[in-house]
Amino acid sequence: MTISLIRPSLLALALTAGLIGSAQAETTLLNVSYDPTRELYQAFNPEFAKHWKAKTGQDVTIKQSHGGSGKQARAVIDGLEADVVTLALAYDIDVISAKTNKFPANWQKRLSHNSSPYTSTIVFLVRKGNPKGIKDWGDLVKPGVEVITPNPKTSGGARWNYLAAWGYALQQPGGNEAKAKEFVTELFKHVPVLDSGARGATNTFVQRGIGDVLLAWENEAFLSVNELGPDKFEIVVPSVSILAEPPVTVVDGVAAKRGTADVAKAYVEYLYSPVGQKIAAQHYYRPVKPELADAKDVARFPKLKTFTIDGLFGGWAKTQKAHFDDGGVFDQIFTR
């Protein structure tokens, strides 16, 4: 008799404990990102957790994963359960969408500014005093100048470098596709080492002392100068460059399965909030709403003309096929 009573009550107790347990269990989010955003998200994640706690009373822990943008995209395709992806270029996220069907192909329209809450651009890092007198893209192909950039076939970041150079040549007076190809071909003749990733290229330039100029994302260039000493390197801003848009999106399929759809959506949207924009600017990413960030941070960004991948190249899908896929322009440059 007693046993038959005890059993259901135990069961009820266990169920209640289970419910309490799940209510108290922390929600976790996995943000799969690329290399240079590590510090940015280390600063942003606790701020978002605080915001979410204040708004809903829920605790949320955000886990970060960093690596090369393409490699990270492949990990998500192969089953890494990312609630949110924040990668270096839209193409990598396009491929995730196409291969997994876990979020719609028009994902980039879901948030403002092409789903890129912060942007950057490609600038030159040169040795102190700028001994080779490099001021603009044209100076990179002068005799005796060595340029360091990673391989655009293996590095997402390097594709921005390549396209920035291409866009510059295209926009010169009398510029056309043929002239642009000529310029980029000449440029790569000045590249002594093609590292497979952006951090490798920075190492080659900074630690190995190879090359006169490093093509780098502006945020990486700022970090290099600040960490390695302004007495060694300086940043040169060209007359025109590309607007690098590293986009963010929620992986709906994963978030729905893990029950994190709301918090994941709030997470990417919070990047556009004053807090998110301030943190982006602090970490040398250009905020898309500069009026929300600290004026002194925004003042560090020099003004320059930029062009976009959609405006000048007709989007990533087309660009990838024409320039970086097998037999594309980049292959032609090296195998003629």
Place this chain on the structure above:
Amino acid sequence: MSASRTFRVLPGFHLTLGYTLAYLSLIVLLPLAAVFLKTASLSIAEFWNVISAPRVVASYKLSFGVSLIAAAINAVFGLMLAWSLVRYSFPGKRFIDALIDLPFALPTAVAGIALTALYAKNGWIGQYLDPLGIQVAFKPLGVLVALVFIGLPFVVRTVQPILEDLDTELEEAAASLGAQRWQIFRHVILPVLLPALLTGFALAFARAVGEYGSVIFIAGNIPMVSEITPLMIITKLEQYDYAGATAIAVVMLVLSFLLLLLINGLQAWTAKRTGRDR
């Protein structure tokens, strides 16, 4: 079957063979089969286009050519190292003996970064080579240096035990019969060592062909000049071209397998010739 009637001292032939086959299938054959299966999604023409692209062909030449040279260098110098470690005793011998295994233990990326730091224009060694017009880092020569580094222990460790077993009385007998030093080496020592030396060579070669981590930092990775085949596979993966990546992997596998088969055949032949058939 008459074979199963053969008397064996130890029981369990069927069991162990079963284990061997099952284990080998699980650990080796299954992943390899996946590589071939993935490649099968390409048509013959597509497959050929991928594996015969000029950049890819240039990378085979570099990978296989430099790996062979590196293995040959290791065979010569590895033999010398093994010789002095076995035949002579000197202070610090144990320390040097332990040092030989270091390339096994060191993460290859660390080796690559360390070698690059040494041989770059501003490195300890590179700064003296640069005025002589010799560039190691970021050139094919850098690839060779890295592959010699990672391949060394294979030769030393395969030759060493054979040398230890080698009877010095044989050499003494040859000398007492009037053989010159070179003749002793050529006709007494080398024939005994050759099978082990070939095994070491084959292992060092196989290791070098597949090496990625250390080479990638020192190679420079210029298309048509200093791209190794494993980098071409990574490049394909970065383009989400899984089938293309496995196509190149299949070529590497088949080429490596054929070369290893050849070396093994050579080894069996020399073993038979010198009467050391096992």
